[in-house]
Amino acid sequence: MTEAIASRLPPLPRAFFARPTTTVARELLGKLLVRRPAGRPALVARVVEVEAYLGVRDAASHARRGPTPRAAIMFGPPGFLYVYLIYGMHHCMNFVTETDGVAGAVLIRAAAPLVGFGGDGGDRRARHPLTGPGKLCAALAITRANNGHDLTAGRDFFVADDGSPAPRRARSARIGVEYAGEWAARKLRFFDARSPYVCGA
């Protein structure tokens, strides 16, 4: 995989995101994140860990309180980026799912470095680790300035399928949602069972 090849792959279309959130979450495993920050080298990483947030009925989702100013984007059309600030200092990125009017999003928690992170191909202790939602956003230069970005437009940031076989999938409860009552136990975290880049937590 090279930057030139990854950049030429077509972005996943809106129809990919316009499906049930758990389906989108599972199928995102193994897809490529292609990031081209302005004036800086391109970055490519493979998704290895995600979580599904199922909208208004999901006590762990930011959408649980309805379309508040922060969460409104999750109620809109699919294929857009929802970025929020957590604990006052870390960013987390989500891809909006479901049809327009129905809230849903997939949190991207970890990815395997492919291009542009130093020691291409995969030094686990790379300078910019992608293991964890906050570190992933930092490494890909994603901040709240990117909130609302159209992932299907395929410019600065998009998702692509390079044709690699789907990874062996595993699932578990989501991280950091203990407050969510019965929803805390739901196995809505999906990860590549064989990847060393899955977040330990």
Place this chain on the structure above:
DNA sequence: CAGCGGATGTGCT
């Protein structure tokens, strides 16, 4: 390796 504190937006009271 458990514990803790950082720094701020968000949503409820």
Place this chain on the structure above:
DNA sequence: GCACATCCGCTGG
């Protein structure tokens, strides 16, 4: 006004 958050790096034992 205020408690708390889809986290992470540092500290001390």
